[in-house]
Amino acid sequence: MKPGGTAYIRLPNADSRREMTPATVIGARPEHVDLSIAVLDASITVDCEVVVLYDVEPDHQFLQQTARIESIRDSGTRKLLELELTSDSISAESRRHQRFTALTSGAVVHLAGRACPVRDVSVAGFAVVSPDNFELDQSIAVALEVDGERYRGEVNVRSRGEPQNGYRRYGMLDLESSDGDHSLGCGLRTLTRYIERIRQKDAAEG
Secondary structure, rough: OOOOOEEEEOOOOOOOOOHHHHHHEEEOOOOOEEEEEOOHHHHHOOOOOEEEEEEEOOOEEEEEEEEEEEHHHHHHHHEEEEEEEOOOEEOOOOOHHOOEOOOHHHOOOOOOOOEHHHHHEEEEEEEEEOOOOOOOOOEEEEHHHHOOEEEEEEEEEEEEEEEEEEEEEEEEEEEEOOOOEEHHHHHHHHHHHHHHHHHHHHHHHO
């Protein structure tokens, strides 16, 4: 975690992706991190155990660590949290959330009136490069198109890269976790299975 970066906190027993609260990293030192947060859940108090999640460049791994809140202070309209990290970082994406490069799949995401090729994908979300300006933690309605079929849902902007030639890389997290036939979750699973089959075929032929 680097100062100026984005992290998310949630209670250990919170399963919904909507229960991740965004925060700004304002300081980091061995076994500690300081966060600034706009809205703090009333159930999160001093000595409370939380899970901290964050994105690591350049490979955009999504990691998590448990932490204990040492102090909470007011700073204008925001809360300042000092946390003691109580575990090593581990992947926040289980094996079933393995990411795959998707550029050769032909899959695109329709968002903000634009079709963007999917750069990489897991069953939990995807990454795209777009000239549009999306904010961290912004929720966006999207349609993932795989082999002519469209799968619709809502995503949260989890990471936002630096602009390069007018484009930014965005990491998007599926918010719905729906099992419907044309839900975004169904489309993500369809795409990852397709890419995994191609990889296994290539490995067998190689």
